[in-house]
Amino acid sequence: MSILIEMGKQAKEAAVVLATLSTPKKNEVLHFVADALIANKEAVLEANQTDVEASIANGIKGAFIDRLTLTEARVLEMAEGLKQVASLPDPVGEVLSMQTMDNGLVIGQKRVPMGVIGIIFEARPNVTADAFGLCLKAGSAVILRGGKEAFATNQAVISIFQKALEEMDLPKNVVQMVPDTSRETAKEMMQLNGYLDVLIPRGGAGLIQSVVQNSTVPVIETGIGNCHIFVDETAKLEQAVAIVMNAKTQRPGVCNACESLLVHKNIAEVFMPMVGEALATKSVEIRGDETTCGLLSEAVPATEEDFATEFTDYILSTKVVADLDEAISHIRKYTTGHSEAILTENYTNAQRFLNEVDAAAVYVNASTRFTDGGQFGFGAEIGISTQKLHARGPMGLKELTTTKYIIYGNGQIRG
Incomplete structure (x- = not known):
């Protein structure tokens, strides 16, 4: 029997226990585990230092190292995230509808746990804590498969969680980490039908497409x-510079960072030098169209691939467009359906952008960095769904549940 099948069996058994836990008990467990993480933070940081040093030695640098690195503050944030999940309303058992039919049947619909959730992710160790906390509160066991770069860190965190669960008289297999990072194991996990109820990939384009296709x-x-x-011609320019800077440079390695800037031609001569000077303070490389390169001496010519790329780095593709129509057309061509924004004081243009741009989150006069479960009031998140079935946008507790119908009768038979 493969290790993954064994893990799947153990997860299904643990899920049965979780599905019947009361909300107060789940919240108590989350607080206990959070405190255990804080108490053992030195072990986590030591393991993380091993991972970071190994990655640097292998030539990895930039935003990837930022995503991988844990500090004491980030570990404390992980623990606080678990406590925030405990404070959120429990979706399990929520009755969504209830109606009495003409034949006397009472038909209702309520939220129930998924069962066993699988998550394949890359180099962000905080995902381990977020996934555990959300899945536990949503009543599901979770099997995690992290990337090799964060292997020691993830193992340390999971060890703390499992010990804490046992101390709370719960199955440690409520949360499990796949013990290797080989492609073969990842592929087997993608085909663990009968054990996994849903699989969620978190990472770059290559990982996500591999999971979707296999x-x-x-x-x-x-x-x-x-x-x-898109900076429209009526945008407040100083405000627009601040928003672009936040969206691009506050944390460039995350999926809601701005990767492409579009500027209306009527303000380009004034705005481009303003934003270019600001971006230069963070050493952002600007890859622009011909007009951009003519306005900014530091810009380099952009390729077609640049406009389609999620850089997750201090790089920004830039284009000067004729009007809102061209901006929307450009976004439709290159969008990944995540987060898109317009900066404008024109109400009609704002409404057109909201109505015509198809993405999980569409903004007017705000940074794309707000596409986040915590910022949306969901607490921690499992990821940002860019598809249209089941869930779209930040996936919090409700998105990690499913529903079932409950029917009360008093002897009805169908004629």
Whole structure:
């Protein structure tokens, strides 16, 4: 028997226990585990240092290292995230509808746990804590498969969680980590039908497409973020510079960071030098169209591929467009359906952008960096769904449940 099948069996058994836990008990467990993480933070940081040093030695640098690195503050944030999940309303058992039919049947619909959730992710160790907390509160066991770069960190975190679960008289297999990072194991996990109820990939385009194309388990597609900001001719220019800077440079390695800037031609001569000077303070490389390169000496010519790329780095593709129509057309061509924004004081243009741009989150006069479960009031998130079935946008607790119908009768038979 393969290790993954064994893990699947153990997860299904643990899921049965979780499905019947009361909300107070789940919240108590989340607080206990959070405190255990804080108490053992030095072990986590030591394991993380091993991972970071190994990655740097292998030539990895830039935003990837930022995503991988844990500090004491980030570990404390992970623990606080677990406590925030405990404070959120429990979706399990929520009755969505109830109606009495003409024949006397009472038919209702309520939220129930998924069962066993699988998550394949790359180099963000905080995903381990977020996934565990959300899945536990939503009543599901979780099997995690992290990337090789964060292997030691993930193992340390999972060990703390499992020990804490046992101390709370719960099955440690409520959360499990696949013990290797080989492609063969990843592919087997994608085909773990009968054990996994849903599989969620979190990472770059290559990982997500591999899961979507190879999985026989139902998949919720998340997070490739080629996010655009269009600066309309009526935008407040200083405000627009601040928004672009935040969206691009606050944390460039995440999926809701801005990757492409579109600027209306009527303000380009004034705005481009303003935003170019600001971006230069963060050493952002601007890859622009011909007009952009004519206005900014530091810009380099953009390729077709640049406009389609999620850089997750200090790189920004830039284009000067004739009007809103060209901006929308450009976004339709290159969007990944994550987050798109317009900066404008024109109400009609704002409404057109909201109505005509198809993405999980569409903004007016705000940074794309707000596409996040915590910022949307969901607490921690499992990812940003860019598909249209089951869930779209930040996936919080409700999105990690399914529903079932409950029917009360008093002897009815169908004629």
